[in-house]
Amino acid sequence: MHEERDRKMEAVLARAQAAVADLAKSYGPSTLADLDRCASLLKAARADLATRAASIKELYGIAHNVKGQGGAFGYPLVTRIAHSLCTLVRQERDLSDADLGVVQAHLDALRLIITKDIKGEGGEVGPKLAARLENMVKAPG
Incomplete structure (x- = not known):
């Protein structure tokens, strides 16, 4: 009885691991598509002051999803x-x-x-790049 339950649990775990592996394979292309959408929204924000806030709000939603998924996929x-x-x-x-x-x-x-598939913290350059961008946010304009 326990052996059958253990086999079923192993099968469920194997399916879950396979699903995560499939998601990981699509992470790069999916994120690039998200970044393309953000670029389009940024272009719209630059072009039309009247709809800038709406474009930026939508961009925020996409960026928030990218933020949430990054760590999960390395x-x-x-x-x-x-x-x-x-x-x-x-x-x-x-x-x-x-x-x-x-x-x-x-x-x-x-x-x-x-694009360059830079996983982890980005070596020596990654934290410096992130800190520079963070500093730009603290003092925009």
């Missing part, structure tokens, strides 16, 4: 930089053109990390 640097981006775009103020440049810098960094 990209804590993505999580850190996406957190910095979320901090900037969720502020209770209108974003200036200079702020939008900081948003672009974050998106560029995230794209580089995913």
Whole structure:
């Protein structure tokens, strides 16, 4: 009886591990698609002041998802930089053109990390890059 239950549990665990492995394979392409959407929203925010807030709000939602998934798939640097981006775009103020440049810098960094498959903390350069972006958020404009 215990052996049958153990076999069933092992089978459930194996299916779950396979599902996570499949998700991990699609993480890079899926995140790049999210970053493409963010880039489109940023372009819209730059082009139309009247809809800037709505575009940035939508960008925040996507960045928040990217932040949440990074660490789960071995990209804590993505999580850190996406957190910095979320901090900037969720502020209770209108974003200036200079702020939008900081948003672009974050998106560029995230794209580089995913494209180059930089897992972990990003070696010696990763923390420096993240700190620089975080400092830009503390003093935008």
